[in-house]
Amino acid sequence: MNTATLTRAAVLTVGISLTGTALGLGRDLLLARYFGAGGGTDAFLVAWTVPETAYVLVVEGAMSLLMIPLFSAALAHDGDARTVVATTLPRITFVLVTVCAMALAAAPLLVRVLAPGLATHDVAVTCTRWTALTVLTFGLAGYLSAALRAHQVFGAPAALTLVYNLGIVGSMVLLHHRAGVVGAAAGVALGGLFMVLVQVPSYLRRVGLPRFWRLGGSALTVGAVLPVIAYTLARQGQVFVERFVGSGLPPGTISHLNYAQKIDQIPMLIALLICAVTFPALARDVAAGEVDQARRRVESDLRTVTALILVSVAFLIAYAPQVIAVLLQHGQFTAADTAATATVTRVYALGVLGHAFVGVLARPFYTGGQRTWYPVAAMAAGLGLTAVLAAAGAPALGAPAIAAANGVGITVTALLLLIGVHRRVLPISVHAIAGTAGRLVLAAAAACAAGLLAARLTTGLPSLVQALAGGLVVLAVFAVAARLAGFHEWRLRDAG
Incomplete structure (x- = not known):
């Protein structure tokens, strides 16, 4: 990537991401305005530990650190990353679905382990069941982001925080009177879905799906x-x-x-x-x-x-x-x-x-x-x-x-x-x-x-x-x- 391309990519990424960050700040302002700093907000933030962890793990962490080098190596060798998709995406999707189901079932235990002294335990459990859905959506979003970034496509991946926070803010505005902090948790789940959907068009256009799926031979080993x-x-x-x-x-x-x-x-x-x-x-x-x-x-x-x-x-x-x-x-x-x-x-x-x-x-x-x-x-x-x-x-x-x-x-x-x-x-x-x-x-x-x-x-x-x-x-x-x-x-x- 030459200097001009890198600069344009950086400016685009920073510009879109700053918009998402500003919306994230607005999300926090609404959270403070609607719910203050009390037991209900504490319950939501304990539940938010799940998407926070999922984001670091599968968007910033595993998917970025593992998949970008794999996609980049495939592009350097034969110019086509779809062979990597064929061998990695089925395995990754299976793992994400399994872990998501486990997180949903273990919500009461997660809250007890994360915050044993929390007074609003039941609210935190309900919120956690909503936020646990992001294990699947964040994982898929991180995978698509890694593939696009390896192809030097930065616009859609940069929009992840923007659409994620859009889902949370919209849900809080519409549901805070009726559902309280649970409405914010539902918005987290909605924002995770938006993160996948915003990247699908660019992914299909620049990367595409493989002709044949393969269950073995992946470099993505344990x-x-x-x-x-x-x-x-x-x-x-x-x-x-x-x-x-x-x-x-x-x-x-x-x-x-x-x-x-x-x-x-x-x-x-x-x-x-x-x-x-x-x-x-x-x-x-x-x-x-x-x-x-x-x-x-x-x-x-x-x-x-x-x-x-x-x-x-x-x-x-x-x-x-x-x-x-x-x-x-x-x-x-x-x-x-x-x-x-x-x-x-x-x-x-x-x-x-x-x-x-x-x-x-x-x-x-x-x-x-x-x-x-x-x-x-x-x-x-x-x-x-x-x-x-x-x-x-x-x-x-x-x-x-x-x-x-x-x-x-x-x-x-x-x-x-x-x-x-x-x-x-x-x-x-x-x-x-x-x-x-x-x-x-x-x-x-x-x-x-x-x-x-x-x-x-x-x-x-x-x-x-x-x-x-x-x-x-x-x-x-x-x-x-x-x-x-x-x-x-x-x-x-x-x-x-």
């Missing part, structure tokens, strides 16, 4: 699949820890954690969209033996992500109360909820760079179809640390302790993956990456300090005005400080 599944489940394990520990704290704690996390994830999702576009190219570079080109791609992704994340972190730390007030303090979401969520948002922000690095650094381990357990071990180490710190700190410090544990654990995982990529996969320069990150951290600290000062000077103005003015201050100071620190790469990327 040995190749298990490490990816284990990694993605461990990656999602931090959410399990938060819901489990948070269920024993006062009602609303899980909601405060969720809202804060969603706000902090916005810059990370935007930054990682670029990596989603470059992953098929990275897989082809590795398949072709272009190690140096692959190394440059990964290093460029890390530099781009670091800059985008740190300027956002500086803003969120300085203006979390104003951002939360503007976005969420409506309807049932009170000023007390704003204060609690803002505190958690600031703590969460400290770990966002670690999350983004993990998203970038996991991909190189699977570009060549390697059967490696190293990412699993790195993720397990960070997850174990998160669980210990959260369990120890939550009784005294509440939700902020859980958020801090999340940040420490994921940062440890990111460092382990960085070292692992350098030693096991690609000869990336750890020293150069650390130097860039260090300079940008200093720039972010200066920008955050300027933002905090500006916030004090504008006290008394509406929260929206403060946030907008503060955003300009933080961005300007960060840009100047980053340039003075020697960071000059304010371009989309070097496609090479």
Whole structure:
């Protein structure tokens, strides 16, 4: 993929995905407006653990990390990926249907395991039965997305979050009076169906169905699949820890954690969209033996992500109360909820760079179809640390302790993956990456300090005005400080 094509693909993906992200933000605003931060919302969020896990596992995780390299290799060899479809799609569909049925049957057990202290257990079970349907629809959507991205088709896959959130928002608007939070759960199921349907026309046009289906001979073996599944489940394990520990704290704690996390994830999702576009190219570079080109791609992704994340972190730390007030303090979401969520948002922000690095650094381990357990071990180490710190700190410090544990654990995982990529996969320069990150951290600290000062000077103005003015201050100071620190790469990327 040449520079112009990569740039167009990135712009298209970012544009459509930003629309979906904005709609997702609207979804969270409606959730806060209609249901606030109480037991009902906690029940829905526990049920939402199923689609959250399914999305990470089969859309961002297994389907992306396993299927894109398979499709890319098939296209590189004979220009036709339908042989891969013939051998993999029947197996994958059977597994998805089976797991979906098991999740539906085990809904009461899932709720009991995920949130043993939850007061609204029955509501959570009902919501979980709706959300469990996404195991099937997300899996099929992830498969179609991987096939299209390998064919350099990015528009339909980029629309996944848009149509998913459209289903949830529409259902909440229509059903919140009649069905309460169960209406939101039904919207999750509807949004999952939309994710499949939006990709079918592009898939049939660009990939197509095979003439003959085959039940054997697939490169998608248990040995190749298990490490990816284990990694993605461990990656999602931090959410399990938060819901489990948070269920024993006062009602609303899980909601405060969720809202804060969603706000902090916005810059990370935007930054990682670029990596989603470059992953098929990275897989082809590795398949072709272009190690140096692959190394440059990964290093460029890390530099781009670091800059985008740190300027956002500086803003969120300085203006979390104003951002939360503007976005969420409506309807049932009170000023007390704003204060609690803002505190958690600031703590969460400290770990966002670690999350983004993990998203970038996991991909190189699977570009060549390697059967490696190293990412699993790195993720397990960070997850174990998160669980210990959260369990120890939550009784005294509440939700902020859980958020801090999340940040420490994921940062440890990111460092382990960085070292692992350098030693096991690609000869990336750890020293150069650390130097860039260090300079940008200093720039972010200066920008955050300027933002905090500006916030004090504008006290008394509406929260929206403060946030907008503060955003300009933080961005300007960060840009100047980053340039003075020697960071000059304010371009989309070097496609090479």
